[in-house]
Amino acid sequence: MASRKILILYGSETGNAQDYAETLSLTYRYQGYQATVSAMDDLPASDLLDYHVLLVICSTTGQGEIPRNARHFWRFLLRKSLPGDLLSHIRFSTFGLGDSSYPQFNWAIRKIHARLLQLGAKEFCDRGESDEQSSEGSEAYFAAWTDLIAKSLPKLFPGDESSIKENVDFANAETLPPLFHLIVEKNKFKRLTDLDVKNIALSRVAVAGSSRSDRIPSQFEVVSVDRITASDHFQDVRRVILRKKDQTGGNLRFSSGDTLALYPTNEKSDVDKLIEIQGWEDVADYPLKIVPNHVEAKRSLSIPGGGFVKKLTLRSLITHHLDIMSVPRRSFFLQASQFTSDKRERDKLVELTRLEETQQLYDYANRPRRSILETVQEFFTLKIPLDYLLDIFPLIKPRLFSISSRCRQADEPDYNSLELTVGIIEYKTIIRRIRRGLCTRWIKTLNSGDVILGSVEHSRSKFRDDDKTPIILAYTGTGVAPVKCFVEDQMKQEKSQRRPMYIFSGNRYPDKDFLYGDLWKELEKEGAAKIFPAFSRDPEYVKKGCHYVFDRLYQEKKTVNDAFSEETGRFLPLRFSR
């Protein structure tokens, strides 16, 4: 019978929409459909002509915007030149992930839905919009939507009902074929002994079959990594200075609000642990070839940072590309359930994927921030076949850090360098081992002289150079980064050209974590800016009622009001961004 092709597209910022899409795709594959799942930007747009059934799952980011991994595709769909029947062959439905405490609740999916209709695609069942604020949680909406789809799907493929298994018992289902083959070239090559992780990390190259890489990273030399909070303060914040080394993409150009994407690697001990418990020691260090399994639905792999590292082995694949320290998601458990030999473990893994067991999944994985590695360690009989590595493990995503220095001019000594202000992430949950952020843990291992990859991401909102109105800059903690960048830019200008600046800063102690406090004091002395700090743990400030930034803003309401009414000032609340 004819193909039962379903295309599932997602736009995902934090990975929730992606996980829904992946889980759904897996479920449909079990049911006998040919499901293809892809981030919108990873799919060549013309592939839309090859599908007649489309599901779109998308969250909303920023001010009602489409997530980063869907923007190219979205800009294509928005072309005015597209005719109104371009997608007339498509039946579709959409599901949005949103939070009604934001005014632009589910805007992204609404826009996508409306545009698909405009382009001639037809809805085949009601659409869904989840609300994180609701008491039922987003899963309850997703469950309702997928139930509805399950009823409608078979009708889209008439004469084919018999081959569709509507209720799949995952605990007893047959294993699905992998999407890739991973071939260890043990007989052809010698065991690789070059294990210089930092060097290998620089060798990312695009491989055939990998899709659009919107950023090609360039090399940066680490100038310094210094702690800037007091040594007895609980939080370790580092000032990282990097200098661009190569000419990829020309000289460094950035402005306030722009970020640098970094490409962290896993800790050696964690990689070793996974290799050991999975029994991969014998194959870990031979060249590894990855070929798509074309028998199955095609899937393009988008490798962040341009592609895999050049000397690809199982060990380097895990070290540089597989996010084994991330919190396992529903799709991970569903995949993993295929590879346990113990019934009790299999049942548990399947149970954790059920939408009605969301609370249990949360308590087990998200709340204690359990890692995939720790999960694999706990399920003794879980043995993952090599071919499934890319099905089961998510890829390491680049981490974005706001740049905290101004862009230097060609005639300045530190031209082509930039500064990041990075809060090291370390905390405790009920899991005994301390939780550490993958990237900040990696940053702590960097030494002066090391070379790493990075790429500047330009923010969509920009300040106009000719805007001379007063500006109120409010931030907490490492949210100082874009503020410092902005302020430094202003200071570079003629005194008469500068904008009046009011800086509201939220910290804990004046002597421990008042980041760049000396710089602020200097500016205040010069009369270049007014500084209003709040210190939530300082007895004197607390007595005065200025715990937090908003206390301070309220206390200074006259200043704030005047800035607004007299000269139509700007207010710039900056959220802490990692």
Next chain:
Amino acid sequence: MSSSVLLLLHPLMASEPTTVEETKKKLQSLHPNEHLMQYVIDRVASGKQSLPESTFSLVYYLAPDGARKNKFNGPLTENIFQSLIPSGVFEGLIPDDCNVLAIKAGFLVAQDGTKWIKPSKQDAVVPLKRNTTSTAGKKFPGLPLFKKNVENLTGTPNLTDSGSENLDDDNDSVETEMDTKLKQSKLIYFENSDSDELTDEELYDENKLLDSPGLSKPLVGPLKNCGRTGKKRRRACKDCTCGLKEEEENEDKQQRSVQDELLGKMLQKTVKEVGKTEKQAKKQEQKTGKVVKFKPEEMNEIDFTVEGKKGGCGSCSLGDAFRCDGCPYLGLPAFKPGQPISLEGMAQDI
């Protein structure tokens, strides 16, 4: 057969002879081997001047910018279409809001809207009948619906379509193979789909989409009783302000102190067992002058099989996924009874 170039002049251009001359020069230099003709557009529009069929490779309309607002009529557009050879182009001043007219006449409208192109023969475009005012969504068998420029249609096409209404139509099953021809005709819109070079003017204003009537239909409501016990879910939001986050943190702290107690007991026993080793170490210390001391934090290997191994449920040794609520082992790694377990990294503190 050689083709010609036609310069269509707006009547007001008579007052600007230099511009006309310059344009003519430009056209001639671009099409050196072609004969250049010129007419005043009003005469063509009124039918006083007829245009020869399939003659021109280019029809260029020269007019003051203000004439942009003067729309063409249907017959004029069709006459221009007829006068062009296949692949011929209409260029110059393109009047506002006439793209639909052009499409009806059979033209392809260039993506940037700066020219109308007569399709070459193999494109096999059949002009749509002029009286078809709303073509959106209708099917013309074997006929690709070319260039319905969404922006220029008066109503937004297809927004009123309701898929669920059609669910019982035979129409509902998807065509398994799209007409190859139709697919070919659509493929051209995907050219350069990777390029992001388009300006905002060439893109549809996405915020306008939020008011689309297609969004006003009812949404799927949440499934009731989705939680494990049907209770309200417990999960602190990212920016929790209701106190749940603190509550969770307190629970975590409590569990950690239960763990501390448990680990403490185990360590005591283990330290006793390795007491001997410690003595040996001290001997060595005296020899080398280095201080070697076992701190409890350095004990990375702990025998888990000591106290508390026999939880009544038998699940204590398994991972957290299998442990009961309130199990003292929650948060500790799974272990195989009788085997030492690595607590590597556990004693590290922030």
